[in-house]
Amino acid sequence: MSGESATAEPQDAGLRPTDGGSAAAGRLPAEVTSFVGRRSELDDLGHLLGTARLVTVTGPGGVGKSRLALRAAAAASRDFPDGVRLVETAAVKDPLLLGHAVLEALGITDSTARPPLDVLVERLADKRLLLVLDGCEHLVAGCAELAAALLRAAPGLRVLATSRESLQTAGEHLLPVAPLPVAAPAGGGPPDAVALFADRAAAVLPGFALTERNAPQIRLLCRRLDGIPLAVELAAGRLRTLSVEQIVHRLDDRFRLLTGGARTAPLRHQTLRTTIGWSHELCSSQERLLWARLAVFSGGFDLEAAEYVCAGDGLDADRMLELIGELVAKSVLLREEGDGVVRFRLLDTLREYGGQWLRSTGEELRLRRRHRDWYLGVATWGEVEWFGPRQTQTAERIRLVHPNLRAALEFCLDEPGEEQLALLLAGTLWFYWVGSGHLGEGRYWLDRALALAPEPTAARAKALWVTGYMATLQGDLARARPALEECRRQALDTGDDRALAYAVHRQGCAALIGDDPVRATELFEEALWHYNAIGELNSNVLMAMFELGIACLFQGDADAGQIWLERVREICEEHGEQWAYAYALYAMAYSEWLAGEVRSARAYARECVRLNHLFRDLLGIVLAMDVLALLGTEDPEADLVEARVLQGAAHRIWQAVGKPFFGSRTFNGPYRECEARARAGLTEQEFLDAFETGSGLDLDAAVRRALR
Template identity: 80%
Template sequence: MQRHGRLPAELTSFIGREAELRSVAELLKVSRLVTVTGPGGVGKTRLALRAAAAAAADHPDGAHLAEVGPVQDPLLLGHAVLEALRLTDHTARPPQDVLVEQLADRRLLLVLDGCEHLVDACAELVDELLRAVPGLSVLATSRQSLRVDGEHLVPLAPLPAEPAFPGAEAEAVTLFADRAAAVVPGWRLSAANRAEVALLCRRLDGIPLAVELAAGRLRALSVEQIAARLDDRFRVLTGGSRSAPPRHHTLRTTIGWSHELCTMQERLLWARLSVFAGGFDLDAAEYVCAGDGLEADEVLELLDSLVDKSVLLRIGDPGGVRFRMLDTLREYGGQWLRAGGEDHRLLCRHRDWYLGVATWGEVEWFGPRQAETAERTRLAHANLRAALEFCLAEPGEEQLALVLAGTLWFYWVGSGHLGEGRHWLDRALALAPEPTEARAKALWVTGYMATLQGDLTRARPALEECRRQALVTGDDRALAYAVHRQGCAALIGDDPQRAAELFEEALWHYNTIGELNSNVLMAMFELGVAYLFLGDTDNGDAWIERVREICEEHGEQWAYAYGLYAMAYSKWATGEVRLARAFARECVRLNHLFRDLLGIVLAMDVLALLETEGPDTDLVEARVLQGAAHRLWQAVGTPFFGSRTFGGPHRECEQRARAGLTDQEFTEAFRLGSGLDLDAAVRRALGGELSGPPGGEGRSGPRPPVRPFPVPAR
């Protein structure tokens, strides 16, 4: 987690709200929970982000934004917050427990934005975190209060449509003028238009979203024409709940009026885009939304028009331009989609696109584009969740839920989302008990992830069911994977002889069916590790060398990173400390690229042991690295999977450090290490420097002889 925080940059000027900003700032100094409340479109998010940016300096670990809006399942709220904080967790524990543990010694401000649709879940999570994490403050936005003890409310009214004093400009008028000048070059507030603008802003009740939408219409209409058309819309669109505040009707009317001013094609695309959760790109929009009156080659121009009309936000990412729709506008578009009877068809197309994203990601995971695949899948995460939710809620879609959740194994495992992956797979398996190919895959993926978490009581039955089903149905691929993952369970169950037998059998099956991918490479690596644990370094090194050769040929780095762990272990066992350290550091660096905590922590424990070897022994640094590894294990699962064999380097290092340090040095060094966050721990393991983003080149410390696939010098 980055200490400077993660808040999006402001793309437009911030108008007014000085009093509200002061109020939030003052409350954050005396309260750990401040909730900005108000109707949709009133500017809660914008105010909260500006206030959080100003308050970030008072929080050593920064201010971080967690967007609740795209999350529909309350059970995924904790996972979404973990993701927003860039905290990776592989365990089967509830995400709120992980948050409590990983934030325990942090002092940060969490902006929880858009809580209204999950208000109960948000309230429960916030209450638990605030009670358990004394350094945490929360700034929430919601259309209603969370009703948590200690909560202070800042009700946000619309911008004043009347001047504060004679001669001043009303804030709503200033906002309109600012946005109008942005869309119509040369437009300015003048004596000729000021009265009409002021009247228009009063008619809009000063609601910022309404004002901005109205300003966007100046491309085609004058202020007078906008006011006239708005009057027409008020007369037509005056329905809604009698208990809702009047300004809710006004906002709905304004959005409806903006909708009416769109062309038929723009309205159609607006409605169809409502199936997306979070961001999406042009390719996704063209696939999901084209057809039945909307040609694919029209989508780009229409997207541009909707951006111009403030219906869509344009997001510039390193990987290309993406788009996003505000939740209020998305909800409105969804109503039109349902009214037109297109919702089911569009949701199916959305599901198909993101099933394709997952399938292509699984294919590209074996090759040189693994890092790009991980990032592309991360950007699609909210939509993948939406597609999974649709499959699980729609009768007849259960098999596709199994397919989608199982296909995403590479993301759940390789990018630190084991807990969430098991959440989806458990739900899908419960809904689809019949023995199908999709269920077989879901079973071995579940067993694999449970094994990585050290949860053998869940892993072994799932893998055995997969094996039995594969034998009955003749599913040779599922049989290979089931046997392979049973070998993993045996390996962490401290039975390397049985593990080696199962890995050999699995590799025979893989070879028979012509399977070659990252999973097959992991079977080779794991077989090499089993031989190393048995003391057979010749066979162990031979299999690890085979992994290296295939990885180098195909540009694979994720499985290769685990091969580096085995290389480091082997070189330590034969007394080649320099190479062992180089391999272990490269293992840490590559796994940090994927944010794979398991790979990082395994190598970090080896690095700790290596600090006790050779002429440059540093027992204090060894204990610091052990402390850092201990903290990471809490986010992975049972330390060393509960395996005495995997835990051997740790125990050896601990014994040496205890023998050579005073009790105070031993304890203080461990405490220092356990206080490091992920990036700081990785920086320490790499020798003091970590340049660039996660996964960037670490330039300090000895390097293996060959890049990017180092092998021992011959």
């Protein structure tokens, strides 16, 4: 990361002031603060300036387009013997004055009646010069026409522009600039946004330094500010009167907080509100309305979601694609593409600004309801698709919309009369909470919704069995058993056969984890009878079969257990189901270990880890990982250190799930056996060191270790 100051070295060989003009106006300004980060962008921009004649740096307000362009122009100055000249077009209000502004920057005074463009064409025809047009967005058409005319007339001229939208003229090459990274770089060290804050904070508070104590709050602050350099610098300036923690707490009113930029900065950069307002003024009325409505989204969204939520009442559905394209072009929306799907995102700062406008229109409640309805539909369709060959795609789709699901749930819980829909949405998402490692969050939403909506509805019944299921998986039987019993009683009172089947099934899970496999077997068999009676077949039913199979194994009935596990495998293969199949693989690995078939047991356990890692299902991963650790002690030349490393890695994952092995003695059996073997074959220090090594592995590293 670069922390040095760079001063431009203007080259004036070919353009000297004439007739009283001064070239000083167009010289690149010296940097007065250090330049932080942007290594790759500088490299890319330097390459473009060497190959393209018109380059436009685009990005949202406050992202650092001007600073980047000026640094790149200074670095490229040696390649332009006739100089590098800066034209601050943001200060020009009338496009007819653009030519005059360029003349002034070049130090050319012409008192004739000739049009400025004619003078420029004449003077630049044989020059090798770099012209920087900074801040073109408000006169984008005029800047485009000027650049095109000058480039046609002067073969040695190159133009570097900065704008919140492209000039859209022939030969233009774009360099989009994103906010500074807020995630730690792979090579170590602080993220660029954090480094910028620390640098500017040291200028405000001499002696300020990034430490282990203040780093978490600074990282949080930079994330909340989207890594927008202007916002980060303004926040650092507030350290004169506030601590970092106080700044974070006041960010909900960031537009009032983040003021007080340098007096010498352009007016549009002196406060965050003014910077964003500058972009807002450049939008058409339709674009402003769409910007406001898009503020209901949290995180990314796709075109279909935007069309459903925002179209109508002043926004023609047929124009949505065009309007979104215009907001992308103006750097209001960020475009993101992955797996062949394009998504869009408002930076949080721009979303908050749009939200203020949305509230002023009186449309916020209507838009938030439409937003909720869309994501309730996404969740409902996801639950349907969870049983089938598109499970992994469904998990990824729900992961992408997770921030919007949170926003929808928050709306339902905050808005009176929406509590039943909160129950419905949180309960419908059971497959995501359980299957993608979000047990804690799922319980958070369900507990809030259940407390607000005590009426015995179908939505409450579903929320109860989902809550009981997740509490069971966390080893919290004190919460699971009352929730499941309430669901069972309500189902009997209301004649809800589906809720009854699920309640009995999950009571079987609680019995199994509570080390009562006999009672668990009875409940699983009863649940499967109910499922069959109502014609239910999905991933939950397959899990009941898997759980019945492992209950049989725990009782020593390997034949019965194998029958149920084979049944699960057959149905999964027929329907393309992978999630329940992964759990069946864990049980198969356990069964093969009991039978002394170490090689096949290891193959099943590894496949279980691999599949569950696709879903980010922590529980499925850790169960199989503990079995793999035990299997590692079975070989004649067992690597006991590696087995203990896997136990350490599994222990760390358990901390993110709940009680290790659900607090169950039965499920804990393989771990205890592996632990005893490792302790017997290793020194105490080797035993402890290996476990510590495993505990230091993150999830992906632990999975790689298990699968290698």
